[in-house]
Amino acid sequence: MRRFLDLADFSRDEILDVLTLAQRLQDHPEPQALAGKILGLVFLNPSLRTLASFQAGMAKLGGSSFVITPGQGTWQLETGMNATMDGAAAEHIREGIPVLASYCDALGVRAFADGKDLAADMNETLFRMIDELCDKPLINLESARGHPCQALADWRTLDQERVPRRAKFVLSWVYHPRALPLAVPAATLQMAAMRGMEVVVLRPDGFALPSELMARARAAAGMSGGEVSETADRGAALRGAHVVYAKEWGSTRHYGDADGDARLRAGLTDWCVRESWFDAAQPAARLMHCLPVRRNVAVADEVLDGTRAVVRREAFNRLVVQMAVLHRMLA
Amino acid sequence: MRRFLDLADFSRDEILDVLTLAQRLQDHPEPQALAGKILGLVFLNPSLRTLASFQAGMAKLGGSSFVITPGQGTWQLETGMNATMDGAAAEHIREGIPVLASYCDALGVRAFADGKDLAADMNETLFRMIDELCDKPLINLESARGHPCQALADWRTLDQERVPRRAKFVLSWVYHPRALPLAVPAATLQMAAMRGMEVVVLRPDGFALPSELMARARAAAGMSGGEVSETADRGAALRGAHVVYAKEWGSTRHYGDADGDARLRAGLTDWCVRESWFDAAQPAARLMHCLPVRRNVAVADEVLDGTRAVVRREAFNRLVVQMAVLHRMLA
Amino acid sequence: MRRFLDLADFSRDEILDVLTLAQRLQDHPEPQALAGKILGLVFLNPSLRTLASFQAGMAKLGGSSFVITPGQGTWQLETGMNATMDGAAAEHIREGIPVLASYCDALGVRAFADGKDLAADMNETLFRMIDELCDKPLINLESARGHPCQALADWRTLDQERVPRRAKFVLSWVYHPRALPLAVPAATLQMAAMRGMEVVVLRPDGFALPSELMARARAAAGMSGGEVSETADRGAALRGAHVVYAKEWGSTRHYGDADGDARLRAGLTDWCVRESWFDAAQPAARLMHCLPVRRNVAVADEVLDGTRAVVRREAFNRLVVQMAVLHRMLA
Numbered sequence: 001m002r003r004f005l006d007l008a009d010f011s012r013d014e015i016l017d018v019l020t021l022a023q024r025l026q027d028h029p030e031p032q033a034l035a036g037k038i039l040g041l042v043f044l045n046p047s048l049r050t051l052a053s054f055q056a057g058m059a060k061l062g063g064s065s066f067v068i069t070p071g072q073g074t075w076q077l078e079t080g081m082n083a084t085m086d087g088a089a090a091e092h093i094r095e096g097i098p099v100l101a102s103y104c105d106a107l108g109v110r111a112f113a114d115g116k117d118l119a120a121d122m123n124e125t126l127f128r129m130i131d132e133l134c135d136k137p138l139i140n141l142e143s144a145r146g147h148p149c150q151a152l153a154d155w156r157t158l159d160q161e162r163v164p165r166r167a168k169f170v171l172s173w174v175y176h177p178r179a180l181p182l183a184v185p186a187a188t189l190q191m192a193a194m195r196g197m198e199v200v201v202l203r204p205d206g207f208a209l210p211s212e213l214m215a216r217a218r219a220a221a222g223m224s225g226g227e228v229s230e231t232a233d234r235g236a237a238l239r240g241a242h243v244v245y246a247k248e249w250g251s252t253r254h255y256g257d258a259d260g261d262a263r264l265r266a267g268l269t270d271w272c273v274r275e276s277w278f279d280a281a282q283p284a285a286r287l288m289h290c291l292p293v294r295r296n297v298a299v300a301d302e303v304l305d306g307t308r309a310v311v312r313r314e315a316f317n318r319l320v321v322q323m324a325v326l327h328r329m330l331a
Numbered sequence: 332m333r334r335f336l337d338l339a340d341f342s343r344d345e346i347l348d349v350l351t352l353a354q355r356l357q358d359h360p361e362p363q364a365l366a367g368k369i370l371g372l373v374f375l376n377p378s379l380r381t382l383a384s385f386q387a388g389m390a391k392l393g394g395s396s397f398v399i400t401p402g403q404g405t406w407q408l409e410t411g412m413n414a415t416m417d418g419a420a421a422e423h424i425r426e427g428i429p430v431l432a433s434y435c436d437a438l439g440v441r442a443f444a445d446g447k448d449l450a451a452d453m454n455e456t457l458f459r460m461i462d463e464l465c466d467k468p469l470i471n472l473e474s475a476r477g478h479p480c481q482a483l484a485d486w487r488t489l490d491q492e493r494v495p496r497r498a499k500f501v502l503s504w505v506y507h508p509r510a511l512p513l514a515v516p517a518a519t520l521q522m523a524a525m526r527g528m529e530v531v532v533l534r535p536d537g538f539a540l541p542s543e544l545m546a547r548a549r550a551a552a553g554m555s556g557g558e559v560s561e562t563a564d565r566g567a568a569l570r571g572a573h574v575v576y577a578k579e580w581g582s583t584r585h586y587g588d589a590d591g592d593a594r595l596r597a598g599l600t601d602w603c604v605r606e607s608w609f610d611a612a613q614p615a616a617r618l619m620h621c622l623p624v625r626r627n628v629a630v631a632d633e634v635l636d637g638t639r640a641v642v643r644r645e646a647f648n649r650l651v652v653q654m655a656v657l658h659r660m661l662a
Numbered sequence: 663m664r665r666f667l668d669l670a671d672f673s674r675d676e677i678l679d680v681l682t683l684a685q686r687l688q689d690h691p692e693p694q695a696l697a698g699k700i701l702g703l704v705f706l707n708p709s710l711r712t713l714a715s716f717q718a719g720m721a722k723l724g725g726s727s728f729v730i731t732p733g734q735g736t737w738q739l740e741t742g743m744n745a746t747m748d749g750a751a752a753e754h755i756r757e758g759i760p761v762l763a764s765y766c767d768a769l770g771v772r773a774f775a776d777g778k779d780l781a782a783d784m785n786e787t788l789f790r791m792i793d794e795l796c797d798k799p800l801i802n803l804e805s806a807r808g809h810p811c812q813a814l815a816d817w818r819t820l821d822q823e824r825v826p827r828r829a830k831f832v833l834s835w836v837y838h839p840r841a842l843p844l845a846v847p848a849a850t851l852q853m854a855a856m857r858g859m860e861v862v863v864l865r866p867d868g869f870a871l872p873s874e875l876m877a878r879a880r881a882a883a884g885m886s887g888g889e890v891s892e893t894a895d896r897g898a899a900l901r902g903a904h905v906v907y908a909k910e911w912g913s914t915r916h917y918g919d920a921d922g923d924a925r926l927r928a929g930l931t932d933w934c935v936r937e938s939w940f941d942a943a944q945p946a947a948r949l950m951h952c953l954p955v956r957r958n959v960a961v962a963d964e965v966l967d968g969t970r971a972v973v974r975r976e977a978f979n980r981l982v983v984q985m986a987v988l989h990r991m992l993a
Contacts, residue, residue, distance in 0.1 A: 031367045036693045038718050048405045048422060049430060055397040056369050056434040064395070064726070066717040069404040073731040074710045075954060084958040086839050091710060091954030094966070099711060099953065099977040103718040177417050291430065292406060292422030296415040304425070315430040362698045379736045379753060380761060386728040387700050387765040395726070400735040508748050622761065623737060623753030627746040635756070646761040 001328040004139045005131065006146040008190050008216060012224055015194065019156055022324035025061075033331045034063035040104035041141070042097075043069045044077065045112040049291060050141050050149070053319040054108060057326055060319075068100060079111075079126055097133040106137035106329050113144035113181040116256040121145065121182070122210050137329040139322075145213075147183045149325070150290050151191035153317035157310055158195065158243070160317075161286055165196045166225065167242035168282075172234075173203035174298040175271040179250025179261045184290050186213050188245055189228070193217040196224035202237035203230070204271065206253040206264045234277075241281040245288040246273050246299050273299040278308065286310050332659040335470045336462065337477040339521050339547060343555055346525065350487055353655035356392075364662045365394035371435035372472070373428075374400045375408065376443045380622060381472050381480070384650040385439060388657055391650075399431060410442075410457055428464040437468035437660050444475035444512040447587040452476065452513070453541050468660040470653075476544075478514045480656070481621050482522035484648035488641055489526065489574070491648075492617055496527045497556065498573035499613075503565075504534035505629040506602040510581025510592045515621050517544050519576055520559070524548040527555035533568035534561070535602065537584040537595045565608075572612040576619040577604050577630050604630040609639065617641050663990040666801045667793065668808040670852050670878060674886055677856065681818055684986035687723075695993045696725035702766035703803070704759075705731045706739065707774040711953060712803050712811070715981040716770060719988060722981075730762060741773075741788055759795040768799035768991050775806035775843040778918040783807065783844070784872050799991040801984075807875075809845045811987070812952050813853035815979035819972055820857065820905070822979075823948055827858045828887065829904035830944075834896075835865035836960040837933040841912025841923045846952050848875050850907055851890070855879040858886035864899035865892070866933065868915040868926045896939075903943040907950040908935050908961050935961040940970065948972050 007015060039058045043051065051067065058065045070077045077096050078089035085092065101107045109130050113121040121144040131138060140146050163169075169192040171185060185201075189209065192199045199221065201209055208214075208230065218228045231237050238244065254260030278285050287308040293299050303309060338346060370389045374382065382398065389396045401408045408427050409420035416423065432438045440461050444452040452475040462469060471477050494500075500523040502516060516532075520540065523530045530552065532540055539545075539561065548559045562568050569575065585591030609616050618639040624630050634640060669677060701720045705713065713729065720727045732739045739758050740751035747754065763769045771792050775783040783806040793800060802808050825831075831854040833847060847863075851871065854861045861883065863871055870876075870892065880890045893899050900906065916922030940947050949970040955961050965971060 036722070038721050040714060040718075043404060046404055046406050048399060048401075048427060051405065052371060052397050052399055052431055052434050055395075056371075059369050059395040059397075060367070064717075064721040066714050066721075067404075068710060068714055070710075072404045073705060073708055073729075073734045074713065075708050078957070082958070082963060085956035086959050090956065092957050094957070095953050095955065095973065095977070096710060098974050100714055102974065102978040103714050103981050291426050293426065294416035294421065295409070295423050295425070296413070297417050301413060311426060312429050312433065315426070316433040319434050374735060377735055377737050379730060379732075379758060382736065383702060383728050383730055383762055383765050386726075387702075390700050390726040390728075391698070398735075403735045622757050624757065625747035625752065626740070626754050626756070627744070628748050632744060642757065643760050643764065646757070647764040650765050 001325070002137050004148055004325050005127065006140065007148045007151045007187065007194060008220065012194055015152070015155065018152065018321065018324050018328060019159070021327060022156060022321045025323050025327060026320055030061060032062040033327055034058060034061040037063040037330045038104040039063060039065040039326065040100050040107045041065055041067045042100060042107065042109045043067065045110050047110060049315050049318050050110065053322055057319050057323040061323060061326060093130060094133060097130055098135065101134045101136040104136065106139065106326070107134055108139040108141045110141035111143055113183065115179065115181065118210065118252060118255040122212060139325065142183050144181065145183055145186045147187040149318060149322050150184060151187040152321040153314055154188065154288060155191050155195055156317045156321055157288065157314045160313065161310055163242055163286065167197055168200065168240055169197040169243045169245065170200045170202050170237050170241045171245045171247065172237070173207050173271060174246045174248055174273060175265065175269050176248030176294065176298055179258065180248045182209065182249050185209060185247050185249050188247065189213060189217045190220060193221040193226050193228050194224055196226040199226060199228045200237045201230040202234060203232060204268055205232050206251045207249065208252055210252060238277055239280045241285050243286045243288060244273060244277065244281070247290065248298055272297060273303050275302050275306065288314060291315055332656070333468050335479055335656050336458070337471065338479050338482045338518065338525060339551065343525055346486065349483065349652065349655050349659060350490070352658060353487060353652045356654050356658060357651055361392060363393040364658055365389065365392040368394040368661045369435040370394060370396040370657065371431050371438045372396055372398045373431060373438065373440045374398065376441050378441060380646050380649050381441065384653055388650050388654040392654060392657060424461060425464060428461055429466070432465045432467040435467065437470065437657070438465050439470040439472045441472035442474055444514065446510065446512065446581070449541065449583065449586040453543060470656065473514050475512065476514055476517045478518040480649060480653055481515060482518040483652040484645055485519065485619060486522050486526055487648045487652055488619065488645045491644065492641055494573050494617065498528055499531065499571050500528040500574045500576065501531045501533050501568050501572045502576045502578065503568070504538050504602060505577045505579055505604055506596065506600050507579030507625065507629055510589065511579045513540065513580050516540060516578050516580050519578065520544060520548045521551060524551040524557050524559050525555055527557040530557060530559045531568045532561040533565060534563060535599055536563050537582045538580065539583055541583060569608055570611045572616050574617050574619060575604065575608065575612070578621065579629055603628060604634050606633050606637065619645060622646055663987070664799050666810055666987050667789065668802065669810045669813045669849065669856060670882065674856055677814070677817065680814065680983065680986050680990060681821065683989060684818060684983045687985050687989060688982055692723060694724040695989055696720060696723040699725035699992045700766040701725060701727040701988065702762050702769045703727055703729045704762060704769065704771045705729065707772050709772060711977050711980050712772065715984055719981050719985040723985060723988060755792060756795060759792055760797065763796045763798040766798065768801065768988070769796055770801040770803045772803035773805055775845065777841065777843065780872065780914060780917040784874060801987065804845050806843065807845055807848045809849040811980060811984055812846060813849040814983040815976055816850065816950060817853050817857055818979045818983055819950065819976045822975065823972055825904050825948065829859055830862065830902050831859040831905045831907065832862045832864050832899050832903045833907045833909065834899070835869050835933060836908045836910055836935055837927065837931050838910030838956065838960055841920065842910045844871065844911050847871060847909050847911050850909065851875060851879045852882060855882040855888050855890055856886055858888040861888060861890045862899045863892040864896060865894060866930055867894050868913045869911065870914055872914060900939055901942045903947050905948045905950055906935060906939065906943070909952065910960055934959060935965050937964050937968065950976060953977055
């Protein structure tokens, strides 16, 4: 494996293979598998789980890692093509990425959406550039449209929780004080569709996911025996749900327009998952969230501290599945 | 050992055992003792010695570590129970701590006092929460009321400097431009009392240490054959002193009241340790300080650059004793 | 080797020996050469290549490293002698450096020029202090007047590119929005002179390098069979050039005077290397730059993206030559 950029780049069977490898490495640790190997980690945006779990994962496999965080001890990196660099950024990714790649055996990069131009973000304009610049194995640590490590960890979590393949999976928009990127909803939608689930995207008016993401997921569902629909009707969506996957994202109607987005979300503060959301769900329905989660804003304490929440398991699974990806790339 | 949170949690003999192990690891290095083990380090507040010495210590024992610094490449962490998280913090320690703990074999956390409510800080409200959230071995890297790694390093330093057990140990308040936490004075007081020393807490009016700390130290002194007193009389305190341990801390009379504290300390800039402080002390009296120290504000160059100062030895001993703690926890 | 502070501290043969070792370690990796060894890295100024390549280099040799970045998770360090530390800095390098040195087997320190007093900076006032405070092997990661790791990497790059020893090497000032330090031009000048090249320093009026640097380079050229000259005539300088080494630096005429420097550089925005600069150069002339480089400000895209640019090779060579230095110091 030379690239781990998007779950959609792999077949369902390839994903299942990686999950099998993840389990094998859990059962039979290989503390020297990546001895002498070096992972470079570049964070153009903040991180907690990704930063810690990739460093820990490399160490558990006998390798090591270094971390570069532009703006934190390293200057800002410019990403615009043909930029006249007379502003804050002192270095261009056209130098930064290949140079860092030359120091390691694989590179992980986090680069969020620009958040201004929906088409450019959905086209992964920035990450495609990074991809071209990197001649070493490359891992997407979250890009404009993808977060495959999270999606893979969530898939494993669903399996561990014995959520049936054809169960009802509700990806629900939840409130956040400001617009957040589409990477996790995009990755989650694709993951659940590839797994073969009955996926319902629940979101208020103005927050529909881009039609190309919906179409891509529908195609994947067609291959896997799943189904994909969307609605703004919370009651209908939650009825019989096996899983509620809560996620914050920005308005696609007002993409890049902070004021328009703010006006629209101002009236949506009741989109905070409470126990009452599960009244008509399956009795043992799970609450999933990729973290970080704003308590009592996106999800209430009563849910996060109850038995439905599997968010810590999802987070731990980041470590487990990423070790499989690293093993596949570097062992 | 599953917890290293406060010297007061251990018996005198248990402490002596750890110090013996520290010496053994110095004499007979064990470069593979912690092979494959991972230490997670979380800094809610800045660090230099702790950050460097724990990473170096894990490496010297064959293990590895990762560092998370909320606010520096990682978002701020919320610590309030039942908080409605609509502010700057994107993640709660109720998720952050257990998730990070799941990535490592032991977790070290630095979380300073809130500095507003003395009772809450002296009760370790925050660190008790962290303690409950962490199901892996946990090390206190400095909390509201404790800094056991520093206290242990200082104990070893006193032994190495051949300071007699029953020597006069003066814990002296010194000037600082603003209020600092009580963690180091609390830990130092307890350490010297447990070691069996004649402890004098020297502090200006308004800076008395909390009575529960004094009572706890008196109880420890009762067990170890030591003694604990306090005074604002500098001349009396320093007379015959074997050790002057300089430390800055905030006014307990005006705890949480920056203006009140500032008014009180404005007249105390002469509480900067100078050579003249030692005129009536033992001829070979030592100057100790946990570092960082503001030169010519808390301690004068003439003292720090002279032969009394053992501050570098104290700092080096951080590495040595922490390796023993890690070994006890993880080997 | 206990110190790697300046190429000028070594003979030409000693440098060639280190370059030979670098090649040997490339051809025959020694993944356990520095097992158990720890490198401490202290960055008083930002870094990308140095931070990543030293961590990667230690890992490739079996050792490990820790990073301290004052101001980023660690408080600011005071550097002034006899300072009354009532400002932002909480710790003095007089404590910080020896303490950090005590935690590792070798220390690397980056400490840029103060930029106010040319004589003090050219005298390496700060780095000499650091040198005295460090009782472990010490590596200069860029100081006021030196960047020996970069110079060594550049020497190797010239060899690999088969640039003849006596070729014409033009160190050319290029535009930057504000004054940058003299460390890289100083180190590059000395390196090219020691290598035996025909060195031309091309710079606009007001940007002449300090006479002591020029004299030092001339002396080195005398030993190596090279030559050193300077000019403001771009056409003359570039005629027949084998190498153009582009670098930004501040006005020496207005050193420490930001306004004077700004007025002088305002008219110099055409000092951006374009393909036309090479019209009268050798057909295969190379463009070198230490990075980071501001595209279309210091060097145009057409040059950086063309075949002349060897900047990525220079950056990769940082890793290679630094491993040789570490090996020489610690193996």
